[in-house]
Amino acid sequence: MSKVPSSPQSAKQDALQIEFNKGLCSFINNSPTPFHATAELAQHLDAANFIALDESEEWSLEAGKNYYVTRNQSSLIAWTQGSAPLVEQGMHMLGAHTDSPCLKVKPQADLYEHNSWRLGVEVYGGALLNPWFDRDLSLAGRVHYKNSEGQVAFAMVDFKCPIATIPSLAIHLDREANSKRSINPQTDLPVLLACGDKNQHKALNDLLMDQLNHCDSKPTNILDHELFFYDTQPASVVGINGDFIAASRLDNLLSCYVGLTSLIESAQQVKPSWSLLVCSDHEEVGSCSAVGAAGPFLQQTLQRLLPNTENFVRAMSRSVLISTDNAHALHPSHADKMDPNHSPNINGGPVIKVNANQRYASNSETQAMFRSICDDTQVPVQTFVVRSDMSCGSTIGPITAAELGVKTLDVGMPTYGMHSIRELAGSRDPLWLKTALVQFLARAGQ
Numbered sequence: 176m177s178k179v180p181s182s183p184q185s186a187k188q189d190a191l192q193i194e195f196n197k198g199l200c201s202f203i204n205n206s207p208t209p210f211h212a213t214a215e216l217a218q219h220l221d222a223a224n225f226i227a228l229d230e231s232e233e234w235s236l237e238a239g240k241n242y243y244v245t246r247n248q249s250s251l252i253a254w255t256q257g258s259a260p261l262v263e264q265g266m267h268m269l270g271a272h273t274d275s276p277c278l279k280v281k282p283q284a285d286l287y288e289h290n291s292w293r294l295g296v297e298v299y300g301g302a303l304l305n306p307w308f309d310r311d312l313s314l315a316g317r318v319h320y321k322n323s324e325g326q327v328a329f330a331m332v333d334f335k336c337p338i339a340t341i342p343s344l345a346i347h348l349d350r351e352a353n354s355k356r357s358i359n360p361q362t363d364l365p366v367l368l369a370c371g372d373k374n375q376h377k378a379l380n381d382l383l384m385d386q387l388n389h390c391d392s393k394p395t396n397i398l399d400h401e402l403f404f405y406d407t408q409p410a411s412v413v414g415i416n417g418d419f420i421a422a423s424r425l426d427n428l429l430s431c432y433v434g435l436t437s438l439i440e441s442a443q444q445v446k447p448s449w450s451l452l453v454c455s456d457h458e459e460v461g462s463c464s465a466v467g468a469a470g471p472f473l474q475q476t477l478q479r480l481l482p483n484t485e486n487f488v489r490a491m492s493r494s495v496l497i498s499t500d501n502a503h504a505l506h507p508s509h510a511d512k513m514d515p516n517h518s519p520n521i522n523g524g525p526v527i528k529v530n531a532n533q534r535y536a537s538n539s540e541t542q543a544m545f546r547s548i549c550d551d552t553q554v555p556v557q558t559f560v561v562r563s564d565m566s567c568g569s570t571i572g573p574i575t576a577a578e579l580g581v582k583t584l585d586v587g588m589p590t591y592g593m594h595s596i597r598e599l600a601g602s603r604d605p606l607w608l609k610t611a612l613v614q615f616l617a618r619a620g621q
Contacts, residue, residue, distance in 0.1 A: 179608035193566075193608045197419060200410035202432045203422045207315040207405040209249040209456045210331050212428060214253050216435055216454060217243065218275075225253055234479060235279060241442045244476060248317065248331075249273060249456035251468035252476050253435075254555070255265070255442040257619065260366045262486040265493025266300035266449040267619040269437065269612060270571050271430035271467070271500065272458035275423070276300035276594045278307065278364060280314070280379070280402040284367055287373040293365040294339070296404065300459030301568075303595040308598060311337035312366060318383050320394040327398065332386040337407045340367045366404055401429075402511045406596050417602055418522060425598040427458070429588055430499035433609045440609075441616035448619035457569055458500075468571035474578055488580075495541065496583045498572030499613060501606070502526035502559045504589035517560040518588040522601035524555030525608040528570070528585040530592035536572035543582035548614050554607045557589070 202219075206212035217227065225241040228234055236242065238254060243253035250273065257264050277299050284294040297306070315333035322328045340362060347354055351608040358364070369376050377385075380397045410422030420429075431454045438452045444446040457467035464470050505518040519526040527542050528535040549556040561567035576583040590607060592597040 192603060192606050195603055196412055197353045198436070199429065199432050199605055200412070200422065201421065202435075203410040203424055203428050206273075206424065206428055206431075207333060208315070208317070208331075208401075208403050209319045210271040210401075211315060211333065213245055213249050213454070213456075216431065217245060219435055219439065220253055221357075222443065225434060225442075228363055229487075236240050237292050237478070238379075239447075241447075247456065247466045247473050248329075250472055252440060252451065252452060252453045252473060254451040254480075255438070255447045255449065258446045260451075261449050261481060262490045263493075264449050264619055265495070266491055267452065267616050268451040268494065268496040269434040269453050269454075269616070270496055270498045270569060270575055271434050272468070273431060273454050274300070274456050274459050275426055275428070275595075276302035276459050278366065280304070280316075280400070280404070280582075282399070287376075290370055290372070291367060292369045292373070293367050295365050296360075298360050299362070301594055303592070304360070304364070305356070306592075306596045308343045310340060312339040312341070312404045313337055313407045314402055314404055315328050316338065316403075317401060318387065318400045318412060319398045320383075320387060321396050321398060323393045323395055324327050325395075328394075330387055330390050330517070332383065332390070332402075334382075334386065335407075339368045339404065339513065341366055346484055353419045362511045370547075398427070408597065412602050413599075414602075420602050420605070421597055421601045422600075423597055424500040425588075425600050426593050429501065429600060429605060433605055434499055437609050437612035437616060440613050441603060444617060448617060450616040450619060453575075455564050455571055462574050462602050463516060468574040469578070473575065477579070478508070482555065491579055491581050493600065494579075494581050494619075495544065495615075496572070496575055496579070496581050497541075497545070497612065498536065498570050498571075498575065498583060498585045499597075499612075500528075500570040500585065500587045500588040501593055502528055502587035503593060504591055504601075506591060512562070512565075513561045514560055514562045517558050519557040519559050521559050521591070522603045524549070524604060525586050525611060526557045526559045528587055529558060529560050530567055534567050534569040534600050535585035536570075536576040536583035537585045538582075541582055543587065545584055545611070545615070550620070552610050554611045559587075577581065 229245040278296040281295040281298045286293040356377040434452045457464045457466045572585040
């Protein structure tokens with residue numbers, strides 16, 4: 176059977192989608208931790224002529240320029256200076272988060288026992304633990320050390336190659352593994368690096384010293400670290416028709432990348448609007464930190480743009496935030512887990528997330544705004560409401576709305592296996608969301 180040729184418009188859209196997903200996969204592969212994700216965001220912003228600011232310095236901002244600032248090397252805020260006064264125009268904002276559920280290395284992690292060398296870990300966030308077994312794992316994060324001048328310094332490290340695994344217990348030794356398997360994080364999750372006597376191996380700190388020496392950091396001793404294991408299998412487009420994107424950390428690096436590219440494209444307009452992207456750390460553990468959405472980072476940054484309290488309140492009343500985080504897709508094997516009328520499909524378009532108990536911050540005003548944008552840009556849109564006999568997760572949306580008093584919408588990409596070590600999203604949905612978000616940013620003040 177001959178294939179019906181694509182129309183020129185369809186072929187162009189397919190090419191844009193392929194290129195966009197290639198950039199998305201590269202971004203995810205280069206971002207194994209929040210520290211690396213923030214550095215990757217900053218690198219893209221630098222290339223787009225955004226100006227890096229230091230929180231500890233006095234800011235001198237100019238109309239028509241674009242800026243960004245980071246905190247803790249794990250959260251970032253970037254914005255465009257609009258052509259109209261902020262107090263009159265208000266700001267259209269996008270929110271996402273840089274962290275993902277994973278396994279974090281303990282401070283004194285080395286475990287030498289039973290002819291094995293393992294590292295003890297804590298579970299970070301609400302991770303789906305079963306998929307972490309029998310994967311090729313690597314290690315990345317941030318290390319603080321004393322340098323040759325006696326100063327405290329830090330560097331990001333990434334072993335990149337597979338250095339560890341968590342082997343499963345054989346079915347012969349656990350006959351009920353397929354029906355009653357439970358996981359004890361303390362005893363079942365220490366990550367295996369090597370076998371043999373203790374004296375045959377370096378300790379973790381020695382491995383970190385080797386990594387720092389490769390970075391030309393001139394360390395004298397390790398002081399502390401924040402390290403996370405991650406799956407080395409790269410992000411990829413999968414499925415017989417290329418329908419899916421499979422990757423670690425889709426929740427929520429997918430939204431970080433879509434927000435980043437939307438902001439950069441918005442900043443290239445002839446008359447850019449006041450637009451902002453905030454990518455916060457610690458969402459998966461409640462957001463209550465100096466760099467989380469429940470902390471002061473965003474509010475303090477905005478107050479530096481508008482130090483006058485009355486002008487700040489006026490600007491926020493004219494502003495809107497879209498919190499972008501992943502949404503649950505209708506799973507073909509578990510359709511009963513969804514409300515029949517609110518069951519988003521993969522590649523069915525971005526999802527408006529609604530919850531009567533304010534686990535999501537969407538309301539009829541912000542929902543109508545987004546539906547209108549999607550209608551104007553020919554982007555399909557879906558709605559998720561959790562079953563009435565189940566509870567749902569939450570996002571930075573309600574937290575930021577409560578902190579700033581800003582109108583807020585929660586949207587996301589339909590996803591399978593959320594919080595697994597490898598999640599699955601649609602290959603067409605990300606570009607659709609970007610199309611809608613670019614239009615949203617362009618409409619500030621309208």
